[in-house]
Structures are given as structure tokens and as C-alpha cells.
Amino acid sequence: MIFPAQLTDGVSRLPLSATSKTTRSSGEERPQAGPRLERHCSVRKTVEIVLDSWTFLVVREAFFGVRRFDKFQSRLGVPRQTLSSRLAMLVENGILFSRKGVVARGHEYLLTKKGKDLFSTMLSLMEFGDKWLTGGVPPPLTLIHKTCGHVCHPATVCSDCRAPVQAIEVNFRDGPGAGFSPFEIRHRFRRSSDPALLERVRPCSVARSLRIIGDRWSFLILREGWFGVRRFDEMMEKLGISSNILADRLSRLVEAGIFRKERYGSGERFEYRFTEMGRDLYKPMIVMMRWGDRWLSGGRSPLRLRHRRCGQDFEPLVVCSHCGDEIAAQDTAYRLTYEID
Ligand SMILES: [Zn+2]
Numbered sequence: 001m002i003f004p005a006q007l008t009d010g011v012s013r014l015p016l017s018a019t020s021k022t023t024r025s026s027g028e029e030r031p032q033a034g035p036r037l038e039r040h041c042s043v044r045k046t047v048e049i050v051l052d053s054w055t056f057l058v059v060r061e062a063f064f065g066v067r068r069f070d071k072f073q074s075r076l077g078v079p080r081q082t083l084s085s086r087l088a089m090l091v092e093n094g095i096l097f098s099r100k101g102v103v104a105r106g107h108e109y110l111l112t113k114k115g116k117d118l119f120s121t122m123l124s125l126m127e128f129g130d131k132w133l134t135g136g137v138p139p140p141l142t143l144i145h146k147t148c149g150h151v152c153h154p155a156t157v158c159s160d161c162r163a164p165v166q167a168i169e170v171n172f173r174d175g176p177g178a179g180f181s182p183f184e185i186r187h188r189f190r191r192s193s194d195p196a197l198l199e200r201v202r203p204c205s206v207a208r209s210l211r212i213i214g215d216r217w218s219f220l221i222l223r224e225g226w227f228g229v230r231r232f233d234e235m236m237e238k239l240g241i242s243s244n245i246l247a248d249r250l251s252r253l254v255e256a257g258i259f260r261k262e263r264y265g266s267g268e269r270f271e272y273r274f275t276e277m278g279r280d281l282y283k284p285m286i287v288m289m290r291w292g293d294r295w296l297s298g299g300r301s302p303l304r305l306r307h308r309r310c311g312q313d314f315e316p317l318v319v320c321s322h323c324g325d326e327i328a329a330q331d332t333a334y335r336l337t338y339e340i341d
């Protein structure tokens with residue numbers, strides 16, 4: 001998924017400044033005939049699972065240590081039926097497993113290895129939300145890295161040189177899982193993108209980030225943006241999206257500070273370019289991609305990332321700002337800056 005227009009050296013680069021009239025994806029021409037196709041994308045698959053508002057909230061509470069149906073229900077104020085369907089989906093997708101309660105009667109839901117591995121996605125979204133979306137007040141949650149004993153902030157770094165990843169320093173090319181599949185928008189749950197749900201009960205930097213990318217069309221527009229698609233007509237053509245939906249999502253993304261609108265040519269024609277904040281969204285996107293590569297694409301990544309700073313292929317790692325080690329869910333504690341019962 002995601003990223004920049006193609007350069008002639010076979011390794012593409014630069015999400016942000018390439019002047020691409022012809023937007024080409026990762027090395028491969030888009031097939032012309034037949035049904036509309038879209039590129040294989042591990043992030044898209046991840047988004048389909050995680051970005052449903054209720055699903056996300058259930059996973060978040062599981063990271064906070066909630067295991068039992070009643071507790072999920074009281075924490076989230078979620079209708080039983082809704083909670084049942086989300087828990088079933090998470091079990092079906094191998095993110096949670098259920099077992100007979102050890103302490104109390106009834107079932108418990110616990111994160112699987114695959115589920116626990118979503119922690120870095122959560123942290124990366126938190127990194128973004130803490131930086132851009134707290135409105136000048138301290139972040140709602142302070143993370144403590146138990147391994148080193150310090151308060152830490154998540155930081156997304158290159159697995160090879162351990163320097164922080166910046167969008168403009170990443171090239172991409174096709175990986176072993178590259179290709180195209182028929183385009184479809186799936187709606188698993190009718191109320192899936194109700195943004196008002198996301199901060200129910202807890203203020204949350206992750207939830208704030210999801211309000212921006214959690215809508216599926218917004219996500220697809222952002223993805224085209226990283227591939228170098230900037231113009232309204234071009235987006236419409238690539239996505240098969242109606243002009244009013246596209247206009248609506250673009251104006252929301254401009255309002256949220258992700259895109260800035262720039263006039264080009266003569267008349268009322270505009271391009272949508274990432275702001276500094278928009279560029280920063282790249283980090284959670286590639287962290288989601290890594291999770292999707294690992295768990296949903298059978299390890300066959302559709303895209304390979306290269307860090308231009310060190311010249312190596314890399315994976316994004318989410319590490320502790322204090323000691324630089326990767327942060328695992330079980331090694332963290334937290335302090336909340338708000339009350340919860
Ligand atoms: Zn590097």
C-alpha cells in the first residue's frame with residue numbers, strides 16, 4: 001500500500017514532492033480491462049478489522065485488562081447484541097480467544113498472540129494523537145515502560161538503523177505479495193464508523209486518530225495520496241467514488257489539518273497535498289501494514305519499504321522513547337489523567 005510516485009530507478013521515492021501526472025503504483029501498471037481493481041494492501045485488510053468503532057473499543061479495553069463480557073459491557077455501555085457480534089468477529093479473526101473463566105463463572109476473552117501484536121498499531125496511533133490531537137492539554141494516558149522503569153512515549157523507528165521514520169525518507173517497491181484484486185467496499189457492520197462512539201467512556205489519543213482515518217473512504221483517499229494522487233478527478237477515477245462523497249471527505253481532511261488545498265493551472269482546480277501533520281500519519285499506516293503483512297497476508301508483503309537514511313529494507317518498530325526497546329503490551333503500565341470507575 002501507501003506511498004509515493006515512482007521514480008525511474010525502479011525504486012520509488014518521496015510521498016510528498018514527486019510531480020506525478022501519471023500516477024503509477026509500485027512498479028506495476030494497473031490492468032485496464034475487466035472489473036475495477038485495486039492493489040493488494042495489508043493496511044486495507046487491517047483497517048477492515050480494526051477500524052470498526054466498537055471493535056476498536058473492545059480491543060482497547062482488552063489491552064486495559066478487561067476480559068469478561070459484563071465488564072466490557074459496563075465499560076463501554078454497548079448493547080449486548082452489538083458486543084456479542086464484535087466479540088464473535090474478533091474470535092473468528094483470531095484476535096481474541098475465549099475460555100471458561102478461571103476465577104468467576106462464564107467466559108473470558110483474552111488476546112491471542114495476533115491480538116497482542118496489534119499493540120504497536122495502537123501505540124503508533126497514540127503517538128500521532130498525542131502529538132497532534134490533544135488540543136494543548138496533556139495526553140489522556142501516560143505510558144510506563146516496565147522494562148526500563150521510565151515514563152515513555154511511543155516512537156516509530158527503522159528496524160535497521162533505529163532512527164525515527166519520516167515519510168519523506170521512505171521508498172517502496174513491490175514485495176512478494178504485490179498484485180491487484182477486484183475492488184470492493186465491504187460493510188461488515190452498519191454502524192461501523194460512528195465517530196461519536198470512539199471517545200465514549202475514555203478520552204483517547206488513539207480514538208482521536210481513528211476519527212480521521214477510521215472512515216473507509218477517508219482511508220482510501222489517504223492511501224491514494226501516499227501513492228502520489230493529488231487531484232480531484234484523478235481520485236474520482238482511481239476510487240470510483242462519487243464526486244459529492246469525495247468532496248465531503250476531502251473537505252473533512254482539509255479541516256482536520258491532514259491536507260492543504262493548492263490551486264494549480266488556471267481556474268478553480270485544486271490539488272490536495274499532505275501537511276506536516278498529514279505526513280505524520282504515515283507512521284501508523286506502515287505499522288498497520290506490518291501487522292497486516294504478518295497476520296493477514298501470510299507474510300508475503302505487497303510492498304517492501306526501504307529507509308533512504310540507512311539504505312536498508314526495514315520494518316517499522318514502535319519503541320520506548322527512553323530506552324529504545326520495542327514496547328510489548330505486557331511490559332507496560334499506565335497512568336490515566338482522567339477518572340474511570
Ligand atoms: Zn534505517
Ligand SMILES: [Zn+2]
Nearest residue numbers: 145148320323
Ligand atoms: Zn523503556
